[in-house]
Amino acid sequence: MKFIKKLVSSAYFWLTMLFFYLPIIYVIVFSFNESKSLTRFTGFSLQWYQKLFESRSIREAIYYTLLIAVIATIISTIIGTLTAIGLSKSNKILRAIVLQINDIPMMNPDIVTAIGFMLLFTSLGVDKGLGTILLAHISFCIPYVILTVMPRLRQLDDNLAEAALDLGATPLQALTKVIIPQLKGSIISGALIAFTMSFDDFVISFFTSGPKVSNIAIYVYSSIKRINPTINALSTIIVVIVTTVLIIVNVVPMIKDRKTRGIEE
Amino acid sequence: MKTFSKLTWPYIAWISAFVVLPMLLILLYAFTKEGNSIITLSFTLENFAKFFSDAIFPMVLWRSLKIAFFTTVICVLLGYPAAYIIAQMSEKKQAFAILLITLPMWINMLIRTYSWKGILAYFDFDSQINVMIGMVYNFLPFMILQIHTSLSKLDRNLITAANDLGADSVQTFLRVTLPLSMSGVISGITLVFLPAVSSFFIPKLLGGGEYVLIGNLIENYFISVGNWNYGSAISLIMALVIILSMFVTKKMDQKTGGEE
Numbered sequence: 001m002k003f004i005k006k007l008v009s010s011a012y013f014w015l016t017m018l019f020f021y022l023p024i025i026y027v028i029v030f031s032f033n034e035s036k037s038l039t040r041f042t043g044f045s046l047q048w049y050q051k052l053f054e055s056r057s058i059r060e061a062i063y064y065t066l067l068i069a070v071i072a073t074i075i076s077t078i079i080g081t082l083t084a085i086g087l088s089k090s091n092k093i094l095r096a097i098v099l100q101i102n103d104i105p106m107m108n109p110d111i112v113t114a115i116g117f118m119l120l121f122t123s124l125g126v127d128k129g130l131g132t133i134l135l136a137h138i139s140f141c142i143p144y145v146i147l148t149v150m151p152r153l154r155q156l157d158d159n160l161a162e163a164a165l166d167l168g169a170t171p172l173q174a175l176t177k178v179i180i181p182q183l184k185g186s187i188i189s190g191a192l193i194a195f196t197m198s199f200d201d202f203v204i205s206f207f208t209s210g211p212k213v214s215n216i217a218i219y220v221y222s223s224i225k226r227i228n229p230t231i232n233a234l235s236t237i238i239v240v241i242v243t244t245v246l247i248i249v250n251v252v253p254m255i256k257d258r259k260t261r262g263i264e265e
Numbered sequence: 266m267k268t269f270s271k272l273t274w275p276y277i278a279w280i281s282a283f284v285v286l287p288m289l290l291i292l293l294y295a296f297t298k299e300g301n302s303i304i305t306l307s308f309t310l311e312n313f314a315k316f317f318s319d320a321i322f323p324m325v326l327w328r329s330l331k332i333a334f335f336t337t338v339i340c341v342l343l344g345y346p347a348a349y350i351i352a353q354m355s356e357k358k359q360a361f362a363i364l365l366i367t368l369p370m371w372i373n374m375l376i377r378t379y380s381w382k383g384i385l386a387y388f389d390f391d392s393q394i395n396v397m398i399g400m401v402y403n404f405l406p407f408m409i410l411q412i413h414t415s416l417s418k419l420d421r422n423l424i425t426a427a428n429d430l431g432a433d434s435v436q437t438f439l440r441v442t443l444p445l446s447m448s449g450v451i452s453g454i455t456l457v458f459l460p461a462v463s464s465f466f467i468p469k470l471l472g473g474g475e476y477v478l479i480g481n482l483i484e485n486y487f488i489s490v491g492n493w494n495y496g497s498a499i500s501l502i503m504a505l506v507i508i509l510s511m512f513v514t515k516k517m518d519q520k521t522g523g524e525e
Contacts, residue, residue: 009350013362016347016409019402020369023380030383038383079276086272098273101280104288109463109507111480112500115487116287119294119497139283142276171268202375202466207487217375224379224470235376242371250364 024239031232038227048233058234061219064130068205068215069198072137077191079138080145085179087146088153102143113140114207121208128210136208137201141194148190152183294497312498322482322499329479330506332393333461336400340457341450343401344408348449349442351409352416363413366406374403378470385471392468392476399471400461408453415449416442451518455511462507479503 034043052058087095105113117136121128156179164174180187202217209218216238220231298309316322351362369377378399385395419442427437465480472478479499486496 009353012346013350016343017365020366020406023377023384023402024369024372026383027376027380039386079279082272083276086270086274086276089269090273091270094270094273098277098280101284104284107459109459109480109504111463111465111483112291112504113287115483115493115496115500116291117283118487119290119493120283120287123290135283139279142279175269196371200371200373202373217373220373220375220379221466221469224382231376231379235372235380238376239372243368246364246368246371 024235027232028236028239031229031236033229033232036227036229038229048229052230052233052237055230057214058219058230061214061216064213065199065215065217068130068133068137069195071134072141072198073191073195076138076141076194077145077187080142080190080194081149081180081183081187083142084146084149084153085175085183087150099146102146105140106143106147110201110203111207114204117204118207128208130213132208132210133205133213133215136204137198140201140204141197144193144197145187145190148193149183149186152186156182291497291500294494295501296498297494299492299494312495313502315495316498316502325477325482326479326502326506329462329503330510332397332400332478333458336397336404336461337454337458339397339401340405340408341454344405344453345412345450348409348412348416351413352419359417363410366409370406375466375470378403378467381471392472395471395473396468396476396478399467400464403467404457404461407456411453411456412446412449415446415452419445447518451514454514458510458514459507462510463503 030038030041031048032044032046033041034045034047083098087098090098114136117132117139118128121132126132160182161174161178164178165171169177200217201215202221205215206218206221209215214222216234220234223231295312296308296310298307298311351359354362381395381399381402385398390398423441423445424437427441428434432440463480465478465484468476468478468481483496483499483503486492486499490496
């Protein structure tokens with residue numbers, strides 16, 4: 001009875017995994033297809049990879065995706081962290097109001113946030129392009145940074161910063177030498193969330209980008225009207241990079257852990 | 266220490282410009298006539314009247330709510346057992362299982378949705394089923410992760426206690442485990458229903474062109490048609506419907522919570 005239960009459980013689990021990974025594997029296989037077909041594998045070929053590397057628009061899309069994600073992460077992490085610190089020292093009412101408004105971009109459907117930005121930029125007569133995408137990305141990343149850093153701030157001992165100030169540190173020194181170092185871990189995880197949010201975004205980028213700037217998602221969206229196997233190749237490369245990074249991030253600490261444990265033993 | 270509170274000022278300015286102002290603009294556009302400028306502003310309710318008088322739009326809204334509802338139900342039904350099975354694993358296996366579930370989430374949603382195109386071509390489903398498969402695929406991980414979090418926080422002693430007091434495994438599950446994991450189910454529902462109602466690229470990619478949801482209407486009115494006033498009104502109606510359904514879900518949560 002117990003054996004059957006276990007069997008059913010693991011069968012269910014692996015079926016779920018199959019559901020998650022089947023389309024990804026399918027795309028990888030068909031990225032090596034000789035023909036354009038998405039349903040019939042006619043033979044092995046690397047032509048879609050060759051086309052991918054030759055395509056200027058794809059190279060640009062990858063470049064913009066990374067550029068936007070890096071800049072948006074840096075700026076939103078700085079603003080988000082400083083805001084979180086400020087909020088922890090502000091009065092309750094102000095904090096409640098700011099946190100409430102901070103929730104709006106996270107609770108709103110992406111498309112509503114996106115058209116809000118679009119209306120804002122056009123009303124102000126700003127040309128849509130790299131600048132507008134960046135502003136939008138920074139805006140939707142900051143709330144996540146604030147919400148990641150805030151809980152850690154609540155655990156901090158106020159007396160440390162107080163002591164630093166009493167011992168003659170300027171507020172800036174207290175901030176950079178006492179408060180921020182204690183927040184390091186949560187700042188890094190906030191930055192990571194910001195990076196993935198920006199890297200992954202399609203809807204908001206789509207509504208705030210001009211004709212000159214497109215990221216990977218916009219490129220995929222605009223080229224799906226016709227069958228385009230270079231997208232299979234592009235997807236495969238992204239899958240490989242993401243998987244490698246995640247394995248390194250997750251496995252390296254495990255090996256380190258085992259090594260240190262080995263020394264202790 | 267009070268000097269640090271000044272650090273919030275830049276962000277207060279930022280959210281006024283980039284969060285509050287855009288929302289006000291949507292409101293303004295929704296309640297004004299097309300082709301307005303600040304000088305000739307004239308308010309109107311005709312955008313809303315148009316929505317409800319046209320037979321197509323309420324139908325599309327209804328269809329979006331229906332497909333989001335079924336997607337959410339399927340995600341709960343598929344996701345709960347998966348989360349439960351994962352929560353029973355040893356700690357190391359759990360970490361690995363969670364990694365397996367989160368890994369595809371790092372790949373762009375658009376690319377993951379696109380990757381279904383080939384597989385779905387083998388089957389002859391109608392557009393609605395295709396779109397629903399795409400939605401379940403995209404949002405199921407959120408549901409599993411939310412339920413898993415609430416299950417792993419659950420105090421094991423409670424289950425032992427129930428067993429000691431003579432409850433069989435079905436009773437323990439229905440009376441102890443399930444009610445205590447409801448908070449995870451509810452937050453999972455929020456994370457699935459909300460993006461499912463407003464999604465516009467999943468129907469566009471997998472629905473085969475003629476299948477339209479409320480998100481596609483909004484996209485059309487902003488990108489192709491260029492009637493922003495009407496588009497804003499549709500978004501506002503959608504946002505209100507979503508807020509209302511979230512409110513109902515929360516009320517249900519409080520009700521089930523009250524029974525504990």
